[in-house]
Amino acid sequence: MELWFIEQQTPDLGFTCKITKTIYTAKTKYQDLAILETKQFGKMLVLDGAVQTTIADEFCYHELIAHVPLFTHPNPKKVAVIGGGDGGVIREILKHEEVEKAYLVEIDEEVIEASKKYLPEISCALDDKRAEVIITDGIKFVSENKNMFDVIIVDSTDPVGPAVGLFESNFYQAVYECLKEDGLFVAQTESPFYDQDLIRNVFHSIKSIFPIARLYLGFIPTYPSGLWSFTMGSKKYDPLEVDISKIKKIDTKYYNPELHKALFALPTFVQKII
Ligand code: AG3
CATH class of the missing domain: 3.40.50.150 (Vaccinia Virus protein VP39)
Structure with a gap:
């Protein structure tokens, strides 16, 4: 099964990429945190649904x-x-x-x-x-x-x-x-x-x-x-x-x-x- 992460960048636009693994997720005191393995960009850090950084870029x-x-x-x-x-x-x-x-x-x-x-x-x-x-x-x-x-x-x-x-x-x-x-x-x-x-x-x-x-x-x-x-x-x-x-x-x-x-x-x- 293919899994896709989507960041809703604006109310009318999404950025999506295929993920091969959810490495870690947590609800911290301040925000939702996820580290995903993506096919295109390698590991990706996501906070409250927004991409913060990826290994590739x-x-x-x-x-x-x-x-x-x-x-x-x-x-x-x-x-x-x-x-x-x-x-x-x-x-x-x-x-x-x-x-x-x-x-x-x-x-x-x-x-x-x-x-x-x-x-x-x-x-x-x-x-x-x-x-x-x-x-x-x-x-x-x-x-x-x-x-x-x-x-x-x-x-x-x-x-x-x-x-x-x-x-x-x-x-x-x-x-x-x-x-x-x-x-x-x-x-x-x-x-x-x-x-x-x-x-x-x-x-x-x-x-x-x-x-x-x-x-x-x-x-x-x-x-x-x-x-x-x-x-x-x-x-x-x-x-x-x-x-x-x-x-x-x-x-x-x-x-x-x-x-x-x-x-x-x-x-x-x-x-x-x-
Ligand atoms: N800080 C800026 C991230 C902003 C991205 N916004 C978004 N994806 N909607 C990045 C932290 C990296 N050290």
């Missing part, structure tokens, strides 16, 4: 959300990830030798435990000496720590359930205060096809708090529409002014120095959103 998302901010900041030593319990962003961050410490601030410990057990390809860096896991609410964490980080990366789920507050203006204000005086941050901000109001609101909130606000795009095959946005707020460094000839060589499959600025070149319909 996780590099697209994790490299884009990590290397663009880390190569925009000239010397990122202390970095925090809000959300991102699978550990993929931490793995990418630790490819940067100058990073002394990367904190994973995740509300749902069970996401970390399941990823460590079933997705070692993604979670492998969580046991690194430079990584530290903190189980708490990201909003509480950034509000309680001031002037602490060079870079903050918000790797959240969609703006429903536990992640709603991570798309609000007072959270971005707390992120501003949690960053050092030349710090910068990036958040994943959903699909320019389906989430235009959200992207516009987030961009304008960030622009009213940070001197520099920039939107960039990447392609992530398993996310709604495939086209995905990331929004950066920066106190000092502009990603468009990076000297790309100075970008250090690291092992990547998506990110490269030529892309660094090109990612910020937006299609006309996306320019119009913001």
Whole structure:
């Protein structure tokens, strides 16, 4: 018998793929969690019915959300990830030798435990000496720590359930205060096809708090529409002014120095959103 997983991406559209095995399911304190074996993308992490990451395309998302901010900041030593319990962003961050410490601030410990057990390809860096896991609410964490980080990366789920507050203006204000005086941050901000109001609101909130606000795009095959946005707020460094000839060589499959600025070149319909 064939089994098919369906994510209802919009009320009128589904994304479906054949699954060969249900590896693990749990109802955690915060959400429904599933790890599935898919034929097309390999193992897949699903939270509340939404695809979070798959072995085949996780590099697209994790490299884009990590290397663009880390190569925009000239010397990122202390970095925090809000959300991102699978550990993929931490793995990418630790490819940067100058990073002394990367904190994973995740509300749902069970996401970390399941990823460590079933997705070692993604979670492998969580046991690194430079990584530290903190189980708490990201909003509480950034509000309680001031002037602490060079870079903050918000790797959240969609703006429903536990992640709603991570798309609000007072959270971005707390992120501003949690960053050092030349710090910068990036958040994943959903699909320019389906989430235009959200992207516009987030961009304008960030622009009213940070001197520099920039939107960039990447392609992530398993996310709604495939086209995905990331929004950066920066106190000092502009990603468009990076000297790309100075970008250090690291092992990547998506990110490269030529892309660094090109990612910020937006299609006309996306320019119009913001
Ligand atoms: N976080 C963003 C996932 C958003 C996907 N949305 C959806 N499938 N509807 C991914 C976490 C990976 N570390």
